[in-house]
Amino acid sequence: MADKSIYVPRNPQxxxxxxxxxxxxxxxxxxxxxxxxxxxxxxxxxxYEALPTKTLHESGIAYLNPFTGRQTIYKPDFFVVYVDRNNxxxxxxxxxxxxxxxxxxxxxTRNRTVTKLKEARQILNAAKFAAAVEHCAKRGWQFxxxxxxxxxxxxxxxxx
Numbered sequence: 001m002a003d004k005s006i007y008v009p010r011n012p013q014x015x016x017x018x019x020x021x022x023x024x025x026x027x028x029x030x031x032x033x034x035x036x037x038x039x040x041x042x043x044x045x046x047x048y049e050a051l052p053t054k055t056l057h058e059s060g061i062a063y064l065n066p067f068t069g070r071q072t073i074y075k076p077d078f079f080v081v082y083v084d085r086n087n088x089x090x091x092x093x094x095x096x097x098x099x100x101x102x103x104x105x106x107x108x109t110r111n112r113t114v115t116k117l118k119e120a121r122q123i124l125n126a127a128k129f130a131a132a133v134e135h136c137a138k139r140g141w142q143f144x145x146x147x148x149x150x151x152x153x154x155x156x157x158x159x160x
Contacts, residue, residue: 005031007048009038016079017047029096029151030077037080044089045081051093052079063131066123074128076143091141093132099147101125 007023009015014037017023025031025048037046051060060075078094100118103126129145136143 007031007034009034011038014038014043014045015047016045016052016081017050019048023048027096029148032151033078033094033096033146037078040082042084043080043082047079049075049077050079051076061128061131061135063127066127067120074131076132091139093136093141093143095129095132095143095145096151097125097145097147099149102145102147103129 005025005028007025008021009023012020015023023034025034030048034046034048037043049060060073062071063074064070065072076093077096080092080094081089082092083089101121103122129143132143
């Protein structure tokens with residue numbers, strides 16, 4: 001998944017961040033998602049690793065690291081504002097993660113092939129995601145984890 005690259009939006013008016021000429025994405029998966037957001041007509045605005053506040057952008061979401069016991073800052077991958085089929089506006093915080101790094105209680109993998117490192121990442125991500133859900137709920141936003149299941153799912157065929 002690691003494949004750092006610079007992304008320059010094709011629709012810069014939709015990008016809510018300040019680093020519009022140098023969005024440094026950390027993976028090809030994030031690049032695919034950024035391209036989707038940039039080109040989707042239902043997306044009104046989006047930003048990478050920044051959350052809106054009343055004054056510019058805050059650095060992220062505070063959470064308690066379960067391994068160090070210290071408060072740490074979590075920067076989710078994307079913040080997106082979009083309209084649904086009924087023209088209702090939504091705001092969502094989205095994290096891009098491999099399925100095997102998502103805690104089992106949140107739809108991740110629970111099988112014999114999960115290594116100790118992946119298990120540790122699941123524990124850490126559980127703490128981050130719990131803080132994100134709480135943070136988003138206070139603001140009327142949603143939090144969602146997007147994995148390879150959603151990113152690379154074949155498009156649905158319509159039968160008419």
